[in-house]
Every structure is written in structure tokens, then in C-alpha cells.
């Protein structure tokens with residue numbers, strides 16, 4: 001308890017927390033991206049993956065609670081540090097300020113809050129499946145059959161979800177903000193933890209640049225490819241019918257599409 | 264050459280301040296920025312007006328007394344020099360130059376462009392020293408110091424405690440100053456006995472003074488007249504982490520010997 005208290009009471013300690021939780025969230029981003037990129041495979045690929053996650057509630061909830069704790073601590077520290085930083089400069093300058101500081105480093109709280117708004121939307125969109133937020137239909141009606149079991153058709157949700165232009169626009173804006181957040185944050189993380197010297201700093205900055213670009217491209221190509229109808233356009237046409245049906249004829253759908261998509 | 268000055272004037276901390284505009288008399292471009300202010304002040308004094316208060320002492324870039332935020336950058340347009348070593352040839356005839364005091368809650372304003380930087384002294388008192396017996400100078404090289412550590416310690420020791428790092432930082436953070444002071448001693452063998460106690464005490468004092476935190480924007484490094492590197496901040500973060508993990512030293516009971 002004493003150690004936790006000492007860490008939280010100091011400005012440096014809070015930055016260690018920011019850095020460690022930011023690092024954990026970065027690893028989550030990589031895992032989540034690899035999962036999502038399966039949308040470029042057959043529909044069964046990502047549906048099997050989604051079903052696998054759902055079938056391990058211990059694992060799923062463990063990960064979710066861990067993530068929630070990281071996000072909570074990261075935001076709490078961010079808000080407290082930002083308030084402290086504002087308070088330390090009650091009066092600003094007329095002649096310009098923050099000489100030599102990158103935009104990304106000055107607006108971490110802004111990019112962070114946009115990411116937060118996005119996360120809330122994203123959870124409503126694809127986790128809670130709230131029908132009002134996706135601009136197309138009730139995702140809960142989208143099901144398919146895997147190994148004789150009726151399961152949610154995550155592939156169809158993604159394909160139909162990213163055919164809505166404003167959804168794609170919001171995802172891209174959020175990913176752009178994430179790119180800026182990580183471009184600065186991933187390097188800053190090493191600095192906060194003291195993992196830097198004159199030899200390693202250029203390498204750390206190179207890593208931050210490459211990783212943030214990689215994350216941006218990886219996440220952005222999904223909605224873009226779907227919106228441009230490069231991925232799953234046929235499947236979407238079939239899946240759409242389920243929106244207007246009360247009980248979906250999943251078995252027929254999967255049989256029909258399988259014939260078409262399996263090249 | 265002639266310039267127009269937009270200067271922050273404020274009688275004292277309790278009176279609200281504001282900008283006032285002055286036209287300089289004819290200047291020699293080889294005057295230092297402070298000499299330019301001297302000339303402007305002379306004219307003000309002759310007219311019976313209150314001269315502009317500003318801090319200065321050595322005027323050769325070693326004492327850390329001069330300050331001023333000139334057109335939004337502490338210590339003026341150049342890299343690696345203090346205000347006292349900024350010359351009028353860096354400006355053009357007819358320029359308007361905005362001059363403001365260092366702004367930070369921890370540096371309360373005293374008058375016009377003069378702020379109170381005693382918070383830095385209190386941070387130094389908290390741990391910026393080594394406890395040794397004074398006496399005859401020890402033999403040179405009696406304690407071996409690796410060359411690279413000696414060089415780094417000298418880099419850190421360059422800090423003149425001017426506070427420009429605080430003035431430039433969007434968070435008014437004193438990390439660069441404290442890191443320089445912590446590292447300068449922490450890199451030397453003589454600084455080892457108090458290394459972790461020192462970093463803990465100095466950082467805690469820094470927090471208590473009301474400086475902001477570090478967001479790694481790099482403004483401090485960019486304006487520092489001694490070009491102190493952000494590497495030292497990472498070094499301090501490392502040492503402070505170790506100090507936190509070590510915890511407080513074991514409490515002593517009773518007296519020691521002697």
C-alpha cells in the first residue's frame with residue numbers, strides 16, 4: 001500500500017503508471033489488430049476466432065477487466081497530470097508558447113479524449129451491438145452456422161458496419177488521433193521509465209514512428225477496404241436480408257455464399 | 264537601428280499588469296539585449312518614468328540570473344545562449360519585440376520582468392549537495408572516475424539554474440533543471456552515498472513547489488542556454504524509480520556511536 005501511495009503521490013510515479021498502462025494498451029492494440037485482420041480471410045476465419053473468444057468466458061473477462069483497469073488508471077493519471085500541468089502555468093504568454101514542442105506532444109489529452117470517445121462508440125457498435133448506433137440495422141439478427149452451431153456473424157457485422165460512410169469517417173479520425181497519440185506516446189513511454197540514453201533515443205524514436213504508422217495502416221485498411229467494396233461486398237448483399245427477418249435462415253445463407261466466395 | 268518593444272509592466276504581484284509599447288532610441292547592433300534595455304531605461308528615467316525592472320548579473324552567460332521570454336522563447340532567438348549573450352544584430356531594424364517575464368506558478372512575479380526563482384534554491388537545499396569532510400584538497404585522481412561519466416557529469420554541471428526550462432515548458436515543469444542537478448552528482452563516485460536519498464528529496468521538493476509534470480515535449484532542451492539533454496531526465500526517472508522501490512531507510516532506535 002505504502003509503495004502504491006508513494007508512486008501515485010508523485011508526478012514521476014504517475015508518469016510510470018501512464019507509461020506502463022500505455023504499454024499494456026499498446027500490446028492489446030497489436031493483438032486486437034491481428035484478430036481483426038482475419039476479416040481479409042474467409043468469413044469462417046474471423047467467425048471461428050470470435051466464437052473461440054466467446055467460448056472462453058474466463059479468458060475473455062480476465063482480459064476485459066485487465067484492460068478496463070489499464071484504461072481507468074491511464075485516464076485517471078492523464079486527467080490529474082493535465083490538471084496539475086495547467087495549474088502550474090496560471091498565466092500564459094502573448095508571444096507564442098511551447099517553443100520546439102511537437103503538436104502531438106502538446107495535445108495528448110485531446111487525442112486521448114477522442115480515442116476514449118471512440119472506444120465508447122466502438123463498444124456500443126460491435127460489443128454491445130446497440131442497433132441505434134450503427135446506421136444500418138440490428139446486428140443481433142446477423143447469425144451464421146459454424147460446425148452445426150448458430151453463432152453471431154461477426155464477419156457480416158464488420159462488412160455491413162463499414163459500408164456506412166460516417167462510421168468509416170469516425171473510425172478513420174479516431175485512428176488518426178491514435179497515430180498521433182502513439183507517435184509521441186510510445187517514445188515518451190521509454191523516457192518516463194528511464195529507458196533511454198544518447199545511443200537508444202534515436203532507436204526509440206524510430207520504433208515509435210514505425211509502430212504508430214504500422215498500427216495506423218493496419219487498422220485503417222479494414223474499414224477502407226470494406227467501404228470501397230474490395231472485401232465482402234457479395235456477402236453483404238446476402239447478409240442484409242437478415243435485418244428484415246425475425247428469425248434468420250442462417251444455414252441457407254452460409255451455403256449460398258460459400259459457393260460464391262470460395263474461389 | 265531602432266526597434267519597438269512590447270514589454271510586460273507590473274508594479275508588483277498584487278497589482279494587475281499589462282503590456283506597454285516603447286520605441287527604442289537609436290541602437291548599436293552590437294549591443295547586447297540587456298544593454299539595449301539599459302539604454303531604453305536611461306531614456307525612461309530621464310523622462311521621469313519608472314524604468315523596466317529586469318534581472319541580470321554576470322552578463323557573460325554563467326550566472327543564470329538573466330531571464331526574459333523574447334518573442335515567445337526564453338533567452339531569445341538563438342540556441343544555447345542566455346539573454347545576456349543575445350545581441351541586437353539578431354533583430355532587424357523596425358522589429359517589434361515582445362518581452363515577457365518567465366511564467367510559472369512556482370516563479371511568482373516580483374516586478375515587471377523579474378520573478379522569484381527561490382523554488383530552485385529550495386530544491387537544491389533538499390538534496391543538491393554531497394556531505395563530505397572539508398579540509399585539504401585531496402590528491403587529483405585519488406578516486407578513479409570513468410571518462411564518460413566525468414564528461415556526462417560536466418555536461419549536467421553546466422546548468423546555470425536560470426529557469427528557462429520551466430519558462431518554456433507548456434507544463435512549467437522543472438524536470439530538466441532537477442535532472443541536471445541530480446545527475447551531476449549522481450554520476451560521480453562522491454555522489455553515490457546519497458544518490459537515492461538525493462533524487463527522492465529533490466523530486467519531492469520539486470512537486471511540492473507546484474511545478475508541472477513532464478510530457479516530454481522537449482521545449483526545455485530546445486531553449487536551455489547550456490543545451491542540457493533530455494537524457495538526464497530519463498536518468499533521473501530511473502534513479503527515482505529505484506528510490507521509490509527501495510522505500511524509506513530503516514528507522515534507527517536510540518543514538519548512534521558518538
Ligand code: HEM
Nearest residue numbers: 018019022025026078108109112113116185188189192478
Ligand atoms: C488505446 C489506447 C491508448 C494507448 C495505447 C495510449 C498510450 C499512451 C502512451 C504510451 C503514453 C505515453 C506515456 C508516457 O509519456 O510515459 C500516453 C500518454 C498519454 N495518454 Fe494515452 N493511450 C491510450 C488512451 C488514452 C486515453 C483514452 C486518454 C484519455 C484521457 C489518454 C491520455 C493520455 C495523456 C493525457 C497522455 C500524456 C500524459 C503526460 O505526458 O502528461 N490516453 N498514452
Ligand code: SF4
Nearest residue numbers: 422423425426428487
Ligand atoms: S536546465 Fe538549462 S534552462 Fe534549465 S535551469 Fe539549467 S541551464 Fe537553465
Ligand code: FES
Nearest residue numbers: 322326327329347
Ligand atoms: S546575466 Fe548571468 S547568465 Fe545572463
